[in-house]
Amino acid sequence: MSLRFEPFYEEYLKKLAAYSFAQALIYTDQATVAPKKGVPFSSDQMSILGQEEFKLANDPEMVAKIEEYQKRLPEGSLERKEVDMRVNDLAHTKNVPADVYGGFIQARNKAGYIWHEAKEKNDYELFKPYLKDLMSRSIEFMKYSPKYNGNNLYDVFLDAYEPEMTEAKYDAFFDVIKEELVPFIARVQKEGRPINDSMMSKTFDVKRQEQFMNTIMDYLQVDRDRVALGTTEHPFTNFLSHNDMRITTHYYPDRFLSAILSTVHEYGHALYGLQMDEQFEGTALNTNVGSGAHESQSRFLENHIGRSRAFWQANYDELIRQFPEFKDVSLDELVDQINVSRPGLIRTEADELTYPLHILIRYEIEKDMAEGKIDYDKLPEIWADKYEQYLGVRPHTYSEGVLQDVHWSDGYLGYFPTYALGSAYAAQLYRQMEKEIDVEEALRTGHMETITGWLKENVHHYAGSMTMAEIVEKVSGEPFDPHYYTDYLKEKYSKLYALDEQ
Ligand SMILES: [Zn+2]
Structure with missing residues (x-):
């Protein structure tokens, strides 16, 4: 074809x-x-x-x-x-x-x-x-x-970043996020067991981190003939051609996990490009793939693969060999540390559970911006109030508040919500994948091709010929439902924080 x-x-x-x-x-x-x-x-x-x-x-x-x-x-x-x-x-x-x-x-x-x-x-x-x-x-x-x-002008902005998305659809989506996650996150903070994640801020030489990255990339079966990894201030993926993906990461001496998860995330974007049907190359069906669709793939890899126990089980021995500093940290403790949830002020540093609330806040604000209803004199206060209301934290500087993200300074209204939407698409896809293949077994035994093969066949090869909402519905046999996402998060974090069933 x-x-x-x-x-x-x-x-x-x-x-x-x-x-x-x-x-x-x-x-x-x-x-x-x-x-x-x-x-x-x-x-x-x-x-x-x-x-x-x-x-x-x-x-x-x-x-x-x-x-x-x-x-x-x-x-x-x-x-x-x-x-x-x-x-x-x-x-x-x-x-x-x-x-x-x-x-x-x-x-x-x-x-x-x-x-x-x-x-x-x-x-x-x-x-x-x-x-x-x-x-x-x-x-x-x-x-x-x-x-x-x-x-509705905001609809036009939203559609530009994820085809066929509207304010009404996002409202319904974020209502679920708000209802399900705001009280749950407060509960995790109040009733959750304490988790010591001190290893995550321990200092490691960047050279050693780079070496371990090779281990991770080998494990992920990254095709080095088609994917090159560089380092930049802010990680990104550039799709030069079907056989030429450039991904980047950023190494922080005191944030060991950051570079790894960035690479895994960006590889999720690259993999999508690598596995699109080649006939779409150079056409709008390739280049117009929505940001939400794209984020669904990067976050699939980052959250469902890179933060999973099975992933770290497979790489645990090599981690201890290259970083003996971890030898007193058991696999379970390591996975707990990787998944710690702590409401914070900075979106890009947010954990998997609190991340969508950072997006909810931006969504509510930019909706008013698109309608010309926002009071720019009060914007920092509106921002801070929402952080306090949803996450229980309040910024004390503009730089860690309303000035933190580049998006609005680029005139990008409608981009932010795709981040949360992508995570939710990923959760529903993962639920279906689990029914069809043994994902954990594939990860534990180093058979990444089982997972990437499933993604290629069920998701990637369509490129932009279908929207991600259509793909999710086709793959899972039911329309997109954000409860898959919130259920997944609540289940995962109830277990991690030893919360009683309610
Ligand atoms: Zn991304």
């Missing part, structure tokens, strides 16, 4: 792919090994390539030709689906007046730059006018999307 497009369109896709490949390569190079002084030059090259790509993609004659082509393609075919996606994106750009678009891009660059400074200086007032301006421009820009029907 392979996608067949008319030659003019094939060529259009290939040229666009070349431009985006070159830019992604420069981006990866800058973030990993490029010497600092070379960055201004390579940034200029990237920006020229970006402009050329934009011109090529949005050339009016070409766009008209594609719109004609769209009508010739049979409804329901994958080719039609691909072209529909592209025409939608192109229509958005076509509809936006040049000054609105230019103003949005400028505001975004400015806000991104100022955000760094504001976070470093713990100065919300510095950032506030830029954030306010960017959000109003972002809202204005989004109104030109062909998907905006004059009703």
Whole structure:
């Protein structure tokens, strides 16, 4: 099976792919090994390539030709689906007046730059006018999307990051998260047994951590001919091509687990790309995969594999051999330490249980932002109040409060909720996988291919030809239900914290 497009369109896709490949390569190079002084030059090259790509993609004659082509393609075919996606994106750009678009891009660059400074200086007032301006421009820009029907603008933002998601669907989702997890997390804190996780903050030489990472990557059966690992300030995955995934991690001397879980998480993204049907390469069916879909795969690996007892059982002997400091920590104690839950202020450092509440908080706030209802003067207070209400902690600086994340300074409304949604998709997929294969046995005995094979067959190969909600429903035989996620968390953490059944 392979996608067949008319030659003019094939060529259009290939040229666009070349431009985006070159830019992604420069981006990866800058973030990993490029010497600092070379960055201004390579940034200029990237920006020229970006402009050329934009011109090529949005050339009016070409766009008209594609719109004609769209009508010739049979409804329901994958080719039609691909072209529909592209025409939608192109229509958005076509509809936006040049000054609105230019103003949005400028505001975004400015806000991104100022955000760094504001976070470093713990100065919300510095950032506030830029954030306010960017959000109003972002809202204005989004109104030109062909998907905006004059009703709910936040729906348009949400759909951009996870196709077909709406505010109504997310409201229902987060209602479950709030109802099930807020009281449960409070209970864990109050009634849970104490767990000493001192090994997790012990200092280990980065060189040794890197060596152990090789052990973990071998265990995961990472194909080094198709995946390269680098180190960056913030871990990411870049999909250069079907056979070229760049993942990165970050080593902290005093946070042994961080680099491992980051690598496992990013490998989850990469694996998804590696196992997509190759026919989708270079098409919107590959590149338009939702962020929620993607997070479902990275979090599947991170949470259901990387934090599991079976995973650590398989790697325990090697851990003790390379890190004799762990020799007095039993396997059970190790797994307990890895899964400790402690409500905190920083999203990226959150444990598996409290993580979705960090997202809930951002979701509630950005809903009001998208509707232009938020009071930016009070934003830090609104943020702090929600942390206190949901997690029982209150930030005392802006940097560990409302300024901590980069997303809003990029104008990304609607991105955050995909993180929690992805975790929930992962939980339902895992429940089904457990019914079909012995996951623990596969992990204990080092047969990662059993798990990745299942993911390929049931999830990955579809790429963006189906939404993750459709895939979850197809795989599990029932619609997506967030209770699989909350039940999984409550079961896992009740056991870990020895809570009585209630
Ligand atoms: Zn991710």
